[in-house]
Amino acid sequence: MIAVSLPSTTPEPAEVPVLSRHWSEPESWTLRSYLRQNGYQGLKSALRLSPDEVIEQVKASGLRGRGGAGFPVGTKWSFIPQGPRPGGADTPHYLVVNADESEPGTCKDMPLMLASPHTLIEGVIIAAYAIRAHHAFIYVRGEVAGVIRRLRTAVDEAYSAGLIGRDIFGSGFGMDLVVHAGAGAYICGEETALLDSLEGRRGQPRLRPPFPAVAGLYASPTVVNNVESIASVPSIMRNGSDWFREFGTEKSPGFTMYSLSGHVARPGQYEAPLGITLRELLDLAGGVRAGHQLKFWTPGGSSTPMFTAEHLDVPLDYEGVGGAGSMLGTKAIQIFDETVCVVRAVLRWTEFYAHESCGKCTPCREGTYWMVQMMRRLEAGEGTEDDLTTLTEITDSVVGKSFCALGDASGAPITSSLAHFRDEYLAHFPHDDHPGGCPFDPSKATVFDRAGTTEGGAR
Incomplete structure (x- = not known):
């Protein structure tokens, strides 16, 4: 078992980076390296408090969810009901970490888990203690095999050191942590679809209410948080909520990736x-x-x-x-x-959302299909201004009417591009000296030239 020294009483300097400060150090992903970085000191601090006090400290920090909606993390934890079930049996609580990073352009959680998996694991233990959960899951995309291996190795290290398991730090609190490989679908980033997938079913969003805080995993109270949200907790417990609020703004405090x-x-x-x-x-x-x-x-x-x-x-x-x-x-x-055609970019995004629609609800299943057909027609220069009106009407029939947020997501590129670049859509239509079609040269839009280097010459 690896000895963990007592925590320092002096807060760390309020300066970034925090989460990524040690990523470049040799073997930063190992437990020994993490312990040299004040690792698991936040957990020790948390275990000296009651679960409710931990929740109040996270609330006071103003930490907001880093996975999309920005809902206050401490408030989300406080929604978990306490007390026994009717009949006397204790209600099991679950913590689930959403590591199904699928949003196009998003690539922060995977490097965090690769470079510093123990930051996430420490946050998981603290969060589980706060919501009185004895079982936690990290749901990771199945394609990222390297991340899954590293997480599982780190979990094994934590078990061997007595940081996970029974009677952690002699506190009487114990928990188990499972790293679960998902099946690779964008819809599983939606928390209720993730829960269905974690239970071994097809990943599709659930009708709400009930919300996961009341009936989540295995119909029990469950908290679902993003990787970065949970990974931000240890530093708050080490240094205090006032320290965390020295970063960011009054209503959006803290640091982020x-x-x-x-x-x-x-x-x-x-x-x-x-x-x-x-x-x-x-x-x-x-x-x-x-x-x-x-x-x-x-x-x-x-x-x-x-x-x-x-x-x-x-x-x-x-x-x-x-x-x-x-x-x-x-x-x-x-x-x-300026080399990129907005219409072509929006078409690619729309094709992605149509492909990733789970098909459970009609507005999204049918609407995203027809959005793609209209966007292809417009990008090819075969449309008219009436088609722009039709595209807007189809988008309106999906946004706000679908079962989950995927429908809203699919409409955002279309509505915003029409608001900012309507003239570019019109430029695709046939007119004088232009037979119709995309006026942009796609070969000029790439980040790399044919030699495989950036225009600045660096690999």
Whole structure:
């Protein structure tokens, strides 16, 4: 068993990075490395408190879910009902971590689990203690075999060190943790579809109510949280809620991971306080690729309404992005320069959502199919302005009418692109000196040239 030293009483400096601070260190994924980084000290601090006190500290920190909607994490935990079932049997509680990272452009959770799996595991144990759960699951996409192996190795290390199992740190609290490989469907990112998949059934969203907090996994009270949400908890327990609030803004406190991809000089994960702007992030990432300029971008993945260069200074927090007409979502920032055809990009996204629709509800099943047909017609230059009206009507019949948020997601690229780039749709139609079709050269839109290097020359 590996000895875990007593926690420091001095809070860490309030500076980023926090989650990714040790990613580049040798074997950062091992337990020995994590313990050198004050690992599992947050758990010790949590176990000195009652479960309700842990929930109150997370509430006081203002931590909001990092998986999309931004719902307060502590509040979500407090929804779990306590007390015995009728008849006297205790109600089992479950914690499920949603690691089914599927949103196009989102790539923050996988590197976190690869580089620092014990950060997530420590957060899982704290969260399970807070909601009085003795069984927890990490639901990971089945395709990421390397991540699954690393997580399972880290869980084995934690079991061997007595960090998971019975009587953790002599507190009397015990729990078990299972890493579950999912079957690889976008819909399983929706929490109730994930629960069905975890139970061995086809992943499809459930009718709500009842909500998972009342009847989730195995019809028992369940909390479902995103990877980054849970991984943020240990540092809060180590350093306190006031320390966490030194980052970010008043209503969106804390730090987070922004995933920058596309036509940017240095794509990757950038950890920063909430409220940073894209202009500031681009400065860190070397700007848009050399010789080009920003045309449009997504603040939270393809399911969030797109922004343009006019939104470079929008604060990237929940209130700032929402006030500008989009959603922060998973903070998957996809950058597109002037060589990209908006219509073609939206078509690709729409095809993705049609393919990933589970087919359970008619608006989404039929609507996404017809959205693809209309987008293909428009991208090929075979449409008219009346088709734009038809496309809008089809989209309206899906958004807000489908069983889960996939229908809303499918409509966001279409409605936002029509709002910002209607003229580009019109440019695809036949007119003087143009027979119809896409006026953009697709070979110029790629991030890489034919030699396999960026335009700046770096591999």
